[in-house]
Amino acid sequence: MNGGLVGRPVSRVDGRAKVTGAARYPADDPVPGALHGFLVTSAVARGEVVGIDTSEALAHPGVVAVYTHLDLPRLTVPPFPYCKGFIPLQGTAVHHAGQPVAIVLAATVEQAQEAANLVRVDYRAEPPTASIDDATEPPHMPRPFRDRPNEITRGDAAEALVAAEVRLEVRYSSPTRHHNPIEPHATTAQWDGDRLTVHETAQGVNLTRSVLAVAFGLPPERIRVLAPFLGGGFGAKGPVWSHTILTVAAARLAGRPVRLVLSRAQMFTLTGHRAEFRQHLRIGATRQGKLTALVETTTAQLTRTEESIFNESDSTSTLYDCPNVHIRQEGVPLDIATSSYMRSPETTAHFGLETALDELSWELGVDPVELRRRNHTAVNQETGAMIRGKHLLDCYRIASEAFGWSRRAPRPGATKDGDEYVGWGMATEAHTFAAAPANPPVTASVTVGADGRAVLRIATQDIGTGTYTVISQVAADALGMPLDAVTAVIGDSALPFASVSAGSATIASVTGPVDKAARSARDAVVALAVADQRSPLAGVPADEVVTGHGHLFHVRDRARRDSYRAVLGRHGGPVEATGSLPNAPGHSYGAVFLEVRVHARLGSVRVTRVATAHDMGRVMNRRTARGQVLGGVTWGIGHALMEHTVYDRHTARVVNPNLSTYLVPVCADTPAVESHFVDRPDPGSTALGARGFGETPITGVPAAIGNAVYHATGRRVRDLPITRDKLL
Amino acid sequence: MRAFGYIPVREPAEAVRAVRRAPGAAFIAGGTDLLNLMRDGAQRHEHLVDINRLDLASITDSTRGLRIGGLARMRQVAEHRSVRENFPVLAEALEASASPQVRNMATIGGNLLQRTRCGYFRDAASPCNKRTPGSGCPALEGWNRGHAVLGGSEHCIAVHPSDLAVALLALDAVVHLLGPDGPRHVPMDGFHLRPGQAPHVDTVLRPAELITAVEVPRRTTAVRSRYLKLRDRATFEFAVVSVAAVLELRGDRVRDVRLAFGGIATTPWRSPEAEAVLRGAPLTVDAIERAGRALVREAVPRRHNGFKVALVQRALVELLSGLGGLR
């Protein structure tokens, strides 16, 4: 009736505001009377602060205060999603270089920064350990994190491995990587008595609120967190980090609002990262390539204060049909900052699995796509339940046809074009998306005003993925209004509850409530119309009224029509409705096929062609979905070919904490991407057939690149990133 | 970043006087390196003398050669017709540098004086002999993938990052200076200094000396010149290894060749040994490979940068065989 906005490639409703600067990000607007904060961070990685001299800093023009552990009140260390295990400035212990040891407040940012340079800190330093290779103690298996075991056992993997017709044993490794959203983390904290308002670069306004409530012992209702726009998160702004807590504490001590923005260098020590990782994989298979055993032991970087493992082995455990599985996720504590989730947490271990399958395919002489087909499962490997609406096989077919995979040269190193070897590679993509917690329920509210326009309110976030656009499409369709008659208001914890925008959970968890609220609002307006003698629809049964384009029609006699505006105008006030609907976690899938060119003598690697196909249930908006694919492919290229945080072995300081030496792909590194979608509604979805998707693309890209490099050159690089020195 | 005084000037002599008089002063041109160094706390200045208004931005082309004003912008030089036609190696080196935005701001003088990208140098909390003399060199035993295999000392192995300087070195350019004692000129070969005992001194520039121009002698042979830059991503990145070559052939023999290298040495690196191997000899892959071996004879690879020794030899073969029509 409305022409169906959902599913159409609607352009971003906030696009214009973003490119013109009208969109205000959390650190954009001045706060009257606010002081600017800057953190003094530890030069050493392990040891103790034995003295701090703040006198010179305090004497610097504009400086109002310098707070250290001697000044701050004792705070409660919150559980996940605070992932540091300790709050700085609560004592003298130093756990990593770059840990805050003082916070300076001044009238301007420049004054605060310079005064931070003037704080003299004396340390008692101990030699730190900066990498897994240098760890003195053996890896151990930590306690379960978020109730998820670090050991998974199915069948008898050890025995199956011994009995296997074919065995493969491989080791992969991968360095630390940082999220590096373009917008730095920023907090503006304002106390009003015992009420707190925080403008925060947050992927979850409610999550931030709950963490602050624990840290400061406040009822959550007294805290309001706002994040109307976000300049990228990628997981870095999902957890709440120590600078947020310290800024809030400093504002309370100073009795004035405080704004603190992290420097790029500080983002390398204060906001989490993808942990350094080792993976030992043993595979048993039949000669036909059917998996019979998967034995995986991974080693991730931990810290001495926090032992959570974020580089999960979901793919090894669930992606393929294999009766005998034994996974151990281990770790070693290092003296660097705590790691955290990074788009997508599975990628690190997924690289090993998808590379190993490629290695197996060459060993067996089975095409890698065929090998994956033979191990495809329609059954949840963990629960044994049928997976409904899984179309991974279609992804292989669609993407391989689009790419022209059938023309692949049968041997590695066989195709040369000029000075370059050409290689093709593929991998499966898979991602576990999260469900919003059931309590409190995710709730949307829709208000239709006297002007006949609708306002949609929900405390979700748009982290750059297109939430504003997609929820506006959903509400407009449900109401039967044009897109521009709906205004979405999000990113504020004072709005009806929604959960964090992480784990690809946003659209999956908010679409149902938004749709339901909008339908209820529509029904309420229809009810008003049919009960109103002045309406052309007076007396029509409500279920014979349809809506579209801002109007209400009789289903059989379209000449009998009314409009939202007229109905609400006569009613004399707005109509509001709310809706809640839970969602369940699940998986999205895809396949990526790509081509690389490797310079025969100079080892330069270029990704020159990419085709993808994804199965994410119903595609709500092809344009924003494609944006996720482009971003994921680009990230995958960075992951495979360049991204790498370097720690000095002796000091455990980050050597490349800036975007000049921490390389991410530039446009010239990223080819055109041909993206396809299966686009079949998931029968189990409560989100109009959609599943969580955002983090799915990227998961297979690094392995596909490594596999293509092997096909091009016959060289298998098992240690990322694949830089030219490894190919010479 | 510390507050600093700002002194705009209009005349070169005035600029020199201003830097000489004001304590802790430095010239600021495009500011694309200086401001980052100051923000990172790697360098401190009480005063910045803004030289952007000096009349030193023109490029003049004469029979003697090309005279490029010290304040000419990288983009302006790269787009100049004579540079493109007669000195392609220069245009290529500039276009392979930084990003269009940086090239719009950055000047030729500033480019030659940019400081190393060594991560320890730019991290004010790390020791570094170049930044804080006598504090040590963590790169020797630390992360040194980007560091020099030639020209280093036990005090510093940092690479000079300029692409432009490498091209100018191959072109036998001369740097014109104006100092408190008047003007002088210094050949590019010798302008940058190896670290030796004093890694904090990058060049022969004396206090308050201003780069007024760079002169590139006219040589018809420079038409056959090229720059090859290898890096870890496609653009907007410093060289892992780079080669500038100017080649003059007579028949299949090398009449003259000038080779300069970036990314592998503590200064833009000229290799008389490699040139000597090729000069007068027929240009063959074998001869180029011998020249490459001569280039790296004294190389001192470290834990992470050993690959540069092989890579620079391959890059040389790649560049010269292309330039000489061998492939």
Ligand SMILES: Cc1cc2nc3c(=O)[nH]c(=O)nc-3n(C[C@H](O)[C@H](O)[C@H](O)COP(=O)(O)OP(=O)(O)OC[C@H]3O[C@@H](n4cnc5c(N)ncnc54)[C@H](O)[C@@H]3O)c2cc1C
């Ligand atoms: C992100 C990024 C990427 C880059 N990539 C590359 C690259 O790939 N290749 C490359 O070669 N360079 C690269 N650069 C460096 C860039 O080319 C230099 O920063 C630039 O050329 C410096 O010129 P400027 O005019 O901005 O100098 P400024 O920053 O203004 O000054 C630099 C230094 O030179 C001094 N100075 C400036 N002009 C004069 C003068 N006329 N006489 C005496 N002293 C003077 C200043 O006092 C200061 O010490 C990059 C820079 C950035 C920021």
Ligand code: SF4
């Ligand atoms: S290599 Fe040179 S610049 Fe780098 S840390 Fe050592 S002394 Fe400093």
